Amino acid sequence: MRAAAVSLIITTAIVLGACERKDEQIKVYRIAKAPLESTPAPEALMPTNASSPSALSTAAPTALVPPNWEAQPLSQMRQASFLVHGENGAVADISFVVLGPAAGNLLDNVNRWLGQLVQAPITEEKLKGMIQPLPTARGEVAVVDLSGQPENGDATKDGRIVGAIAADANGTAFFKMRGNTTLVGAEKENFLKWIAASRASAPDSSTANTNVPPVTSDKPEIKWEVPAGWSPAPASAMRYASFAAEKNGEKADISVVTFPGEGGGDVENVNRWRQQIGLPAIGAELLKPMITSVQAADVRIDTIDMSGPSARVLAGWARQGGRAWFFKLTGPPNLVEKEKPKFVAFLQSIRL
Amino acid sequence: MLRKLINVITSLKLTIVCLVAAMALIFAGTISQVHLGIWEAQQRYFQSFFVWWPAEGNGFQIPIFPGGHLIGAVLLINLLAAHAKRFQWAWRKFGIHLTHAGLIIMLAGGLFTDLFAVESHMRLSTGDTKNYSEDPRRMELAVIDTSNPEFDQVTAIPEAVLRRGGTIEHKSLPFRIVVRHYYQNSRLHMMNESGVTLKSVANQGPGAQVVVEPAPRATGVNERDLVTAAVEIIPAKGASLGTWLASDALGAPQTFSTDGRTWQLVMRPARYYKPYSVTLQKFTHERYVGTDIPKNFASTVTLIDPERSVNRNVLVYMNHPLRYRGETYYQAGFEKDDRTSILQVVRNPSFIAPYVACIVVAAGLLMQFGYHLVGFSRRRRPVMA
Numbered sequence: 001m002r003a004a005a006v007s008l009i010i011t012t013a014i015v016l017g018a019c020e021r022k023d024e025q026i027k028v029y030r031i032a033k034a035p036l037e038s039t040p041a042p043e044a045l046m047p048t049n050a051s052s053p054s055a056l057s058t059a060a061p062t063a064l065v066p067p068n069w070e071a072q073p074l075s076q077m078r079q080a081s082f083l084v085h086g087e088n089g090a091v092a093d094i095s096f097v098v099l100g101p102a103a104g105n106l107l108d109n110v111n112r113w114l115g116q117l118v119q120a121p122i123t124e125e126k127l128k129g130m131i132q133p134l135p136t137a138r139g140e141v142a143v144v145d146l147s148g149q150p151e152n153g154d155a156t157k158d159g160r161i162v163g164a165i166a167a168d169a170n171g172t173a174f175f176k177m178r179g180n181t182t183l184v185g186a187e188k189e190n191f192l193k194w195i196a197a198s199r200a201s202a203p204d205s206s207t208a209n210t211n212v213p214p215v216t217s218d219k220p221e222i223k224w225e226v227p228a229g230w231s232p233a234p235a236s237a238m239r240y241a242s243f244a245a246e247k248n249g250e251k252a253d254i255s256v257v258t259f260p261g262e263g264g265g266d267v268e269n270v271n272r273w274r275q276q277i278g279l280p281a282i283g284a285e286l287l288k289p290m291i292t293s294v295q296a297a298d299v300r301i302d303t304i305d306m307s308g309p310s311a312r313v314l315a316g317w318a319r320q321g322g323r324a325w326f327f328k329l330t331g332p333p334n335l336v337e338k339e340k341p342k343f344v345a346f347l348q349s350i351r352l
Numbered sequence: 353m354l355r356k357l358i359n360v361i362t363s364l365k366l367t368i369v370c371l372v373a374a375m376a377l378i379f380a381g382t383i384s385q386v387h388l389g390i391w392e393a394q395q396r397y398f399q400s401f402f403v404w405w406p407a408e409g410n411g412f413q414i415p416i417f418p419g420g421h422l423i424g425a426v427l428l429i430n431l432l433a434a435h436a437k438r439f440q441w442a443w444r445k446f447g448i449h450l451t452h453a454g455l456i457i458m459l460a461g462g463l464f465t466d467l468f469a470v471e472s473h474m475r476l477s478t479g480d481t482k483n484y485s486e487d488p489r490r491m492e493l494a495v496i497d498t499s500n501p502e503f504d505q506v507t508a509i510p511e512a513v514l515r516r517g518g519t520i521e522h523k524s525l526p527f528r529i530v531v532r533h534y535y536q537n538s539r540l541h542m543m544n545e546s547g548v549t550l551k552s553v554a555n556q557g558p559g560a561q562v563v564v565e566p567a568p569r570a571t572g573v574n575e576r577d578l579v580t581a582a583v584e585i586i587p588a589k590g591a592s593l594g595t596w597l598a599s600d601a602l603g604a605p606q607t608f609s610t611d612g613r614t615w616q617l618v619m620r621p622a623r624y625y626k627p628y629s630v631t632l633q634k635f636t637h638e639r640y641v642g643t644d645i646p647k648n649f650a651s652t653v654t655l656i657d658p659e660r661s662v663n664r665n666v667l668v669y670m671n672h673p674l675r676y677r678g679e680t681y682y683q684a685g686f687e688k689d690d691r692t693s694i695l696q697v698v699r700n701p702s703f704i705a706p707y708v709a710c711i712v713v714a715a716g717l718l719m720q721f722g723y724h725l726v727g728f729s730r731r732r733r734p735v736m737a
Binding site: 024025026027028029030031032033085089091153154156262279280281282283284285286289 | 498499500501502503504505506507508509510512513520522524539540542557558561562578599600601602607614625691
């Protein structure tokens with residue numbers, strides 16, 4: 001009897017030991033595509049153990065929303081967000097974002113959207129021919145319809161952007177629909193009706209995202225020394241300052257942009273710049289060794305040097321006093337190489 | 353023969369041998385942490401059945417010493433078997449039985465914790481919502497079928513399978529994955545960076561513009577390996593689609609199409625999905641006045657569980673974890689100027705074992721010493737009189 005008990009114990013131990021380790025098993029599972037439900041919490045909300053009904057935030061411009069648009073939870077930037085499903089898995093994403101006066105001019109933003117579709121930037125002249133003016137309750141809005149399939153992109157979710165930009169003294173409103181080419185075309189009429197019905201009034205504070213940092217009209221303090229050979233360029237709403245450097249018919253653009261708060265993550269920012277010059281996205285591990293620092297008088301500025309097939313970007317960024325500052329030199333690789341010492345000197349001269 | 357085996361397994365000598373081996377293992381494992389780091393030393397010495405030599409590589413390996421799992425398991429078997437053989441019921445021995453029962457619970461609890469406990473992290477920036485946690489120490493190659501408009505089907509291939517190399521086949525995949533190269537730790541460089549002479553091991557996706565340089569294992573407490581693999585996709589019918597580089601450093605998932613479906617390929621920390629979501633509403637980091645010494649850090653999170661109709665806010669701070677559905681969320685750290693909170697997520701089905709074991713051992717010792725004390729005082733009483 002005792003021998004049997006001992007044998008049973010040994011057998012059990014052997015069976016346990018023979019079990020496949022959990023970290024060597026291939027797992028298969030399904031994840032719903034629908035965004036996760038989230039509840040923006042007011043600042044004063046105290047933790048509680050009491051259950052409360054789920055709530056989905058549906059802040060939207062004061063306009064009628066077509067019934068087939070599914071409201072989505074808001075992100076840090078979006079004040080309205082919808083998803084439309086079409087046939088064969090086609091999807092289009094609709095967003096409404098309001099930024100402060102420093103939100104860039106029409107050309108900058110259209111070129112940014114073209115970059116998202118991996119299309120070459122366009123000139124002011126070409127843009128004029130693409131704009132469709134749309135009278136709305138907010139005033140006249142510029143509408144553009146852009147197409148292009150990103151490399152390795154998913155045709156069910158991408159391929160066309162219909163965007164509209166309305167700017168006034170108080171800020172810039174962006175309406176954007178991006179998704180499957182056919183579905184975006186089918187929804188364009190609904191989208192334009194929705195834009196036309198939107199009012200210029202400030203978003204309802206009860207539905208606005210509380211995480212968006214307040215936009216201040218006070219011009220932040222910064223000083224620098226402009227290197228010889230750089231000429232002031234026309235300022236845009238998004239840029240704090242612009243300069244241009246020209247040599248042998250080639251032109252490089254120098255921009256200074258600032259945002260309240262963090263101004264996004266380093267990986268996201270660098271990948272946006274990389275996308276603009278046709279480079280693939282990278283992760284944090286790869287980015288780390290690419291960053292070098294420049295010491296200005298009272299702030300350390302992280303910098304990166306990226307060269308694409310036809311353009312090169314030198315970028316620097318610093319965060320101080322609750323603001324993020326971005327300094328960027330963009331242009332043909334040869335000219336950027338020549339201007340690099342000046343750009344570094346410019347960064348070193350910065351006083352925040 | 354069986355009697356001899358039983359005698360060995362139930363002998364006190366085996367207990368002594370195991371305890372001496374455990375001491376030697378702990379000594380060697382502790383010293384090795386200098387070069388291997390705590391995580392790798394734990395894996396090689398304590399969370400294994402044998403200590404192997406050489407420790408790495410796919411070639412021939414020989415066991416040179418019993419590992420923590422083997423020593424613990426033999427001790428447990430020895431203890432159980434000795435009890436099964438020698439157990440005699442008597443009140444005067446009840447304290448000893450209880451103490452040994454506590455030790456058995458402790459050993460078994462340790463083994464079960466090691467086998468079944470899962471530790472991971474949930475990193476949340478203010479406003480973020482997640483329904484999964486990640487294990488930054490274990491990577492996985494996620495092959496995601498994105499064709500269905502309602503859901504993504506994920507086939508998660510653990511790092512350990514990639515390390516073995518060879519061909520990976522699974523019923524959820526209409527193609528074979530051949531691991532062409534595997535790097536436990538690596539450095540990635542763009543091909544157009546000056547001074548880079550290596551060639552890319554991939555010919556598809558952004559990895560084709562990247563070269564991989566093998567790197568020594570990361571050993572620091574806050575360091576981790578950058579696992580990279582070059583994998584070739586070969587459909588069941590047809591020619592190879594090419595070789596992709598999968599690495600955590602490459603960022604965005606890479607896409608390919610075959611069999612009329614669109615797939616994504618991404619190397620990422622192993623994920624553990626949950627039937628509920630957690631949103632970080634606010635993170636606070638208090639310091640002692642005039643210093644940078646942390647006084648308290650706390651996360652206000654919203655827990656939403658549609659299945660159980662739960663939607664509530666919870667404050668998680670040091671020594672005050674959130675316990676939900678068998679998982680415990682501890683406030684573990686923070687990043688990015690106090691805007692990102694790191695919660696440690698622990699699922700340990702046998703977490704109660706050490707508490708029970710300590711109580712049982714304490715009760716057993718109390719009973720045994722109490723029994724002797726009473727006997728001793730009874731024997732002394734006539735002398736006092």
